[in-house]
Amino acid sequence: MAQPAVCFEDFVIGQRFDAGSVTVDGDEVLAFATRFDPQPFHIDQQAAEKSIFGGLIASGWHTCSMMMRLMVDGYLRDSSSMGSPGIDDIRWLKPVRVGDVLRVSSTVLDIVPSTSRPDRGVVMTLWEAYNQKDELVATIKGRGLFLRRAQ
Amino acid sequence: MAQPAVCFEDFVIGQRFDAGSVTVDGDEVLAFATRFDPQPFHIDQQAAEKSIFGGLIASGWHTCSMMMRLMVDGYLRDSSSMGSPGIDDIRWLKPVRVGDVLRVSSTVLDIVPSTSRPDRGVVMTLWEAYNQKDELVATIKGRGLFLRRAQ
Numbered sequence: 001m002a003q004p005a006v007c008f009e010d011f012v013i014g015q016r017f018d019a020g021s022v023t024v025d026g027d028e029v030l031a032f033a034t035r036f037d038p039q040p041f042h043i044d045q046q047a048a049e050k051s052i053f054g055g056l057i058a059s060g061w062h063t064c065s066m067m068m069r070l071m072v073d074g075y076l077r078d079s080s081s082m083g084s085p086g087i088d089d090i091r092w093l094k095p096v097r098v099g100d101v102l103r104v105s106s107t108v109l110d111i112v113p114s115t116s117r118p119d120r121g122v123v124m125t126l127w128e129a130y131n132q133k134d135e136l137v138a139t140i141k142g143r144g145l146f147l148r149r150a151q
Numbered sequence: 152m153a154q155p156a157v158c159f160e161d162f163v164i165g166q167r168f169d170a171g172s173v174t175v176d177g178d179e180v181l182a183f184a185t186r187f188d189p190q191p192f193h194i195d196q197q198a199a200e201k202s203i204f205g206g207l208i209a210s211g212w213h214t215c216s217m218m219m220r221l222m223v224d225g226y227l228r229d230s231s232s233m234g235s236p237g238i239d240d241i242r243w244l245k246p247v248r249v250g251d252v253l254r255v256s257s258t259v260l261d262i263v264p265s266t267s268r269p270d271r272g273v274v275m276t277l278w279e280a281y282n283q284k285d286e287l288v289a290t291i292k293g294r295g296l297f298l299r300r301a302q
Contacts, residue, residue: 035220053234085244090237
Protein backbone atom coordinates (compact mmCIF):
# COMPACT_ATOMS: atom_id res chain seq x y z
CA MET A 1 0.00 0.00 0.00
CA ALA A 2 1.36 3.44 -0.94
CA GLN A 3 2.65 5.60 1.87
CA PRO A 4 0.82 8.88 2.45
CA ALA A 5 2.73 11.94 1.26
CA VAL A 6 2.67 13.60 4.71
CA CYS A 7 3.40 11.68 7.90
CA PHE A 8 4.12 12.64 11.51
CA GLU A 9 7.89 12.96 11.02
CA ASP A 10 7.44 15.44 8.15
CA PHE A 11 6.20 18.28 10.39
CA VAL A 12 8.66 20.89 11.65
CA ILE A 13 7.90 23.48 14.35
CA GLY A 14 7.45 26.89 12.76
CA GLN A 15 6.71 25.43 9.32
CA ARG A 16 4.01 27.42 7.52
CA PHE A 17 1.71 25.97 4.91
CA ASP A 18 -0.30 28.16 2.54
CA ALA A 19 -3.60 26.40 1.97
CA GLY A 20 -4.97 28.72 -0.70
CA SER A 21 -8.20 30.66 -0.62
CA VAL A 22 -11.96 30.31 -0.74
CA THR A 23 -14.61 32.80 -1.84
CA VAL A 24 -17.55 32.89 0.57
CA ASP A 25 -20.64 31.88 -1.40
CA GLY A 26 -23.96 33.52 -0.57
CA ASP A 27 -26.13 30.48 -1.20
CA GLU A 28 -23.86 28.38 0.96
CA VAL A 29 -23.87 30.95 3.80
CA LEU A 30 -27.67 30.78 3.86
CA ALA A 31 -27.88 27.01 3.43
CA PHE A 32 -25.32 26.31 6.16
CA ALA A 33 -26.89 28.71 8.64
CA THR A 34 -30.45 27.67 7.85
CA ARG A 35 -29.56 24.09 8.78
CA PHE A 36 -27.05 24.60 11.59
CA ASP A 37 -27.07 28.14 12.94
CA PRO A 38 -30.35 29.91 12.12
CA GLN A 39 -29.74 33.08 14.09
CA PRO A 40 -31.23 36.22 12.46
CA PHE A 41 -27.85 37.77 11.57
CA HIS A 42 -26.97 34.60 9.60
CA ILE A 43 -30.21 34.00 7.70
CA ASP A 44 -32.37 37.16 7.62
CA GLN A 45 -30.99 39.98 5.47
CA GLN A 46 -33.19 42.67 7.02
CA ALA A 47 -32.58 41.60 10.61
CA ALA A 48 -28.85 41.33 9.86
CA GLU A 49 -28.76 44.89 8.54
CA LYS A 50 -30.22 46.13 11.82
CA SER A 51 -27.81 44.02 13.91
CA ILE A 52 -24.36 45.06 15.14
CA PHE A 53 -22.95 43.34 12.05
CA GLY A 54 -24.76 45.64 9.60
CA GLY A 55 -25.46 42.78 7.20
CA LEU A 56 -25.50 39.01 6.82
CA ILE A 57 -22.47 37.17 8.17
CA ALA A 58 -21.41 33.56 7.85
CA SER A 59 -21.82 31.24 10.82
CA GLY A 60 -18.53 30.85 12.64
CA TRP A 61 -18.90 27.08 12.24
CA HIS A 62 -19.19 27.59 8.49
CA THR A 63 -15.97 29.64 8.51
CA CYS A 64 -14.18 26.86 10.40
CA SER A 65 -15.58 24.29 7.97
CA MET A 66 -14.37 26.28 4.95
CA MET A 67 -10.91 26.47 6.55
CA MET A 68 -11.01 22.71 7.14
CA ARG A 69 -11.72 22.03 3.49
CA LEU A 70 -8.68 24.02 2.41
CA MET A 71 -6.51 22.02 4.80
CA VAL A 72 -7.88 18.72 3.54
CA ASP A 73 -7.18 19.73 -0.05
CA GLY A 74 -3.85 21.22 0.96
CA TYR A 75 -2.26 18.31 2.81
CA LEU A 76 -4.57 16.28 5.03
CA ARG A 77 -6.16 14.17 2.30
CA ASP A 78 -2.83 12.59 1.36
CA SER A 79 -1.51 12.34 4.90
CA SER A 80 -1.44 9.75 7.67
CA SER A 81 -4.03 11.79 9.60
CA MET A 82 -6.04 9.77 12.10
CA GLY A 83 -8.35 12.66 12.87
CA SER A 84 -8.24 15.19 15.66
CA PRO A 85 -8.68 14.85 19.40
CA GLY A 86 -9.75 18.47 19.59
CA ILE A 87 -9.26 22.17 19.24
CA ASP A 88 -7.47 24.38 21.75
CA ASP A 89 -9.17 27.56 20.75
CA ILE A 90 -11.10 29.32 18.05
CA ARG A 91 -11.29 33.09 17.71
CA TRP A 92 -13.86 34.71 15.45
CA LEU A 93 -12.26 38.13 15.13
CA LYS A 94 -14.10 39.86 12.29
CA PRO A 95 -17.38 39.22 10.49
CA VAL A 96 -17.13 36.99 7.42
CA ARG A 97 -19.43 38.18 4.64
CA VAL A 98 -20.69 36.90 1.32
CA GLY A 99 -18.08 37.52 -1.37
CA ASP A 100 -15.17 37.70 1.05
CA VAL A 101 -12.07 35.87 -0.10
CA LEU A 102 -10.42 34.02 2.77
CA ARG A 103 -6.74 33.10 2.52
CA VAL A 104 -5.88 30.33 4.93
CA SER A 105 -2.55 29.15 6.29
CA SER A 106 -1.38 26.61 8.86
CA THR A 107 1.68 27.05 11.08
CA VAL A 108 3.10 24.19 13.14
CA LEU A 109 3.19 25.21 16.81
CA ASP A 110 4.32 21.99 18.45
CA ILE A 111 5.01 18.34 17.78
CA VAL A 112 4.33 15.81 20.51
CA PRO A 113 5.34 12.18 19.91
CA SER A 114 3.08 9.74 21.70
CA THR A 115 4.77 8.28 24.76
CA SER A 116 2.59 5.16 24.76
CA ARG A 117 2.47 4.50 21.00
CA PRO A 118 5.75 5.10 19.19
CA ASP A 119 4.11 4.87 15.75
CA ARG A 120 2.23 8.18 16.08
CA GLY A 121 2.06 11.64 17.57
CA VAL A 122 0.12 14.85 17.82
CA VAL A 123 0.86 17.94 15.72
CA MET A 124 -0.42 21.26 17.06
CA THR A 125 -1.15 23.87 14.43
CA LEU A 126 -2.43 27.43 14.19
CA TRP A 127 -4.77 28.04 11.28
CA GLU A 128 -5.29 31.64 10.26
CA ALA A 129 -7.82 33.11 7.82
CA TYR A 130 -7.30 36.58 6.34
CA ASN A 131 -9.85 38.32 4.15
CA GLN A 132 -9.25 40.34 0.99
CA LYS A 133 -8.58 43.43 3.13
CA ASP A 134 -5.79 41.55 4.93
CA GLU A 135 -7.83 41.48 8.12
CA LEU A 136 -7.34 38.40 10.30
CA VAL A 137 -10.91 37.10 10.56
CA ALA A 138 -10.51 33.76 12.33
CA THR A 139 -7.92 31.58 14.02
CA ILE A 140 -8.07 27.94 15.05
CA LYS A 141 -5.47 26.29 17.27
CA GLY A 142 -5.93 22.59 16.81
CA ARG A 143 -4.45 19.15 17.22
CA GLY A 144 -4.03 16.43 14.65
CA LEU A 145 -3.03 12.84 15.26
CA PHE A 146 -0.69 11.44 12.61
CA LEU A 147 1.03 8.09 12.10
CA ARG A 148 4.73 7.90 11.35
CA ARG A 149 5.69 6.52 7.97
CA ALA A 150 5.58 2.71 8.04
CA GLN A 151 9.12 1.26 8.20
CA MET B 152 -39.85 46.07 19.83
CA ALA B 153 -40.39 42.90 21.86
CA GLN B 154 -37.63 41.98 24.28
CA PRO B 155 -35.84 38.69 23.63
CA ALA B 156 -36.81 35.90 26.02
CA VAL B 157 -33.21 35.34 27.17
CA CYS B 158 -30.85 38.21 27.99
CA PHE B 159 -27.48 38.51 29.70
CA GLU B 160 -28.92 38.90 33.19
CA ASP B 161 -30.92 35.67 32.89
CA PHE B 162 -27.86 33.41 33.01
CA VAL B 163 -26.79 31.87 36.33
CA ILE B 164 -23.49 30.08 36.95
CA GLY B 165 -24.09 26.34 37.16
CA GLN B 166 -27.42 26.54 35.34
CA ARG B 167 -27.90 23.58 33.01
CA PHE B 168 -30.02 23.67 29.88
CA ASP B 169 -31.17 20.50 28.14
CA ALA B 170 -31.16 21.24 24.42
CA GLY B 171 -32.76 18.00 23.27
CA SER B 172 -31.35 15.51 20.81
CA VAL B 173 -30.50 14.96 17.17
CA THR B 174 -30.22 11.74 15.19
CA VAL B 175 -27.14 11.68 12.98
CA ASP B 176 -28.32 11.38 9.38
CA GLY B 177 -26.26 9.34 6.93
CA ASP B 178 -26.91 11.51 3.90
CA GLU B 179 -25.98 14.61 5.88
CA VAL B 180 -22.77 13.02 7.21
CA LEU B 181 -21.69 12.35 3.62
CA ALA B 182 -22.85 15.71 2.25
CA PHE B 183 -21.18 17.71 5.01
CA ALA B 184 -17.89 15.84 4.77
CA THR B 185 -17.86 15.79 0.97
CA ARG B 186 -18.04 19.58 0.99
CA PHE B 187 -16.00 20.49 4.07
CA ASP B 188 -13.95 17.56 5.35
CA PRO B 189 -13.41 14.96 2.62
CA GLN B 190 -11.04 12.70 4.52
CA PRO B 191 -11.45 9.00 3.70
CA PHE B 192 -12.88 8.03 7.11
CA HIS B 193 -15.68 10.59 6.60
CA ILE B 194 -16.67 9.89 2.98
CA ASP B 195 -15.43 6.47 1.87
CA GLN B 196 -17.22 3.52 3.50
CA GLN B 197 -14.55 0.98 2.57
CA ALA B 198 -11.60 3.13 3.58
CA ALA B 199 -13.40 4.00 6.83
CA GLU B 200 -13.89 0.32 7.66
CA LYS B 201 -10.14 -0.22 7.33
CA SER B 202 -9.33 2.88 9.43
CA ILE B 203 -8.92 3.04 13.22
CA PHE B 204 -12.58 4.05 13.38
CA GLY B 205 -13.86 0.81 11.83
CA GLY B 206 -16.52 2.64 9.82
CA LEU B 207 -17.70 6.02 8.63
CA ILE B 208 -17.69 8.79 11.22
CA ALA B 209 -19.09 12.31 11.11
CA SER B 210 -16.72 15.24 10.69
CA GLY B 211 -16.03 16.86 14.04
CA TRP B 212 -17.14 20.17 12.52
CA HIS B 213 -20.44 18.54 11.60
CA THR B 214 -20.87 17.34 15.19
CA CYS B 215 -20.24 20.88 16.47
CA SER B 216 -22.68 22.26 13.91
CA MET B 217 -25.40 19.81 14.97
CA MET B 218 -24.82 20.87 18.59
CA MET B 219 -25.08 24.51 17.54
CA ARG B 220 -28.45 23.95 15.91
CA LEU B 221 -29.87 22.44 19.09
CA MET B 222 -28.68 25.48 21.05
CA VAL B 223 -30.21 27.90 18.55
CA ASP B 224 -33.53 26.07 18.73
CA GLY B 225 -33.20 25.72 22.49
CA TYR B 226 -32.55 29.31 23.53
CA LEU B 227 -30.27 31.34 21.25
CA ARG B 228 -32.85 32.16 18.60
CA ASP B 229 -35.02 34.11 21.05
CA SER B 230 -32.14 35.66 22.96
CA SER B 231 -30.14 38.87 22.87
CA SER B 232 -27.16 36.94 21.44
CA MET B 233 -24.71 39.11 19.51
CA GLY B 234 -22.70 36.12 18.35
CA SER B 235 -19.57 34.59 19.77
CA PRO B 236 -16.02 35.89 20.06
CA GLY B 237 -14.75 32.35 20.16
CA ILE B 238 -14.40 28.89 21.59
CA ASP B 239 -12.06 27.96 24.43
CA ASP B 240 -11.82 24.32 23.55
CA ILE B 241 -13.41 21.47 21.69
CA ARG B 242 -12.83 17.82 22.51
CA TRP B 243 -13.87 15.12 20.09
CA LEU B 244 -13.86 12.19 22.52
CA LYS B 245 -15.61 9.34 20.69
CA PRO B 246 -16.50 8.70 17.06
CA VAL B 247 -19.95 9.94 16.01
CA ARG B 248 -21.62 7.52 13.61
CA VAL B 249 -24.66 7.48 11.35
CA GLY B 250 -27.77 6.70 13.40
CA ASP B 251 -26.29 7.88 16.68
CA VAL B 252 -28.64 9.94 18.81
CA LEU B 253 -26.82 12.86 20.43
CA ARG B 254 -28.30 14.46 23.53
CA VAL B 255 -26.88 17.92 24.06
CA SER B 256 -26.81 20.16 27.11
CA SER B 257 -25.31 23.52 28.02
CA THR B 258 -23.99 24.43 31.48
CA VAL B 259 -23.11 28.02 32.42
CA LEU B 260 -19.49 28.12 33.59
CA ASP B 261 -18.98 31.84 34.06
CA ILE B 262 -20.60 35.20 33.52
CA VAL B 263 -18.42 38.21 32.71
CA PRO B 264 -20.06 41.64 32.49
CA SER B 265 -18.31 43.93 30.04
CA THR B 266 -16.24 46.55 31.86
CA SER B 267 -16.32 48.96 28.93
CA ARG B 268 -19.93 48.47 27.83
CA PRO B 269 -22.41 48.09 30.68
CA ASP B 270 -25.22 46.97 28.37
CA ARG B 271 -23.65 43.59 27.62
CA GLY B 272 -21.46 40.74 28.77
CA VAL B 273 -19.97 37.37 27.93
CA VAL B 274 -21.45 34.06 29.08
CA MET B 275 -19.10 31.07 29.11
CA THR B 276 -20.78 27.72 28.63
CA LEU B 277 -19.86 24.05 28.41
CA TRP B 278 -21.80 22.14 25.78
CA GLU B 279 -21.80 18.36 26.12
CA ALA B 280 -23.03 15.74 23.66
CA TYR B 281 -23.80 12.20 24.83
CA ASN B 282 -24.73 9.39 22.49
CA GLN B 283 -27.41 6.72 22.95
CA LYS B 284 -24.91 4.59 24.92
CA ASP B 285 -24.43 7.48 27.39
CA GLU B 286 -20.90 8.02 26.13
CA LEU B 287 -19.69 11.62 26.17
CA VAL B 288 -18.72 12.12 22.51
CA ALA B 289 -17.93 15.83 22.29
CA THR B 290 -17.56 18.92 24.45
CA ILE B 291 -17.37 22.58 23.47
CA LYS B 292 -16.38 25.33 25.90
CA GLY B 293 -17.50 28.54 24.30
CA ARG B 294 -18.28 32.19 24.79
CA GLY B 295 -21.41 34.07 23.84
CA LEU B 296 -21.91 37.83 23.87
CA PHE B 297 -25.36 38.89 25.10
CA LEU B 298 -27.06 42.23 25.64
CA ARG B 299 -28.84 43.03 28.87
CA ARG B 300 -32.57 43.56 28.68
CA ALA B 301 -33.33 47.09 27.49
CA GLN B 302 -34.49 49.30 30.39
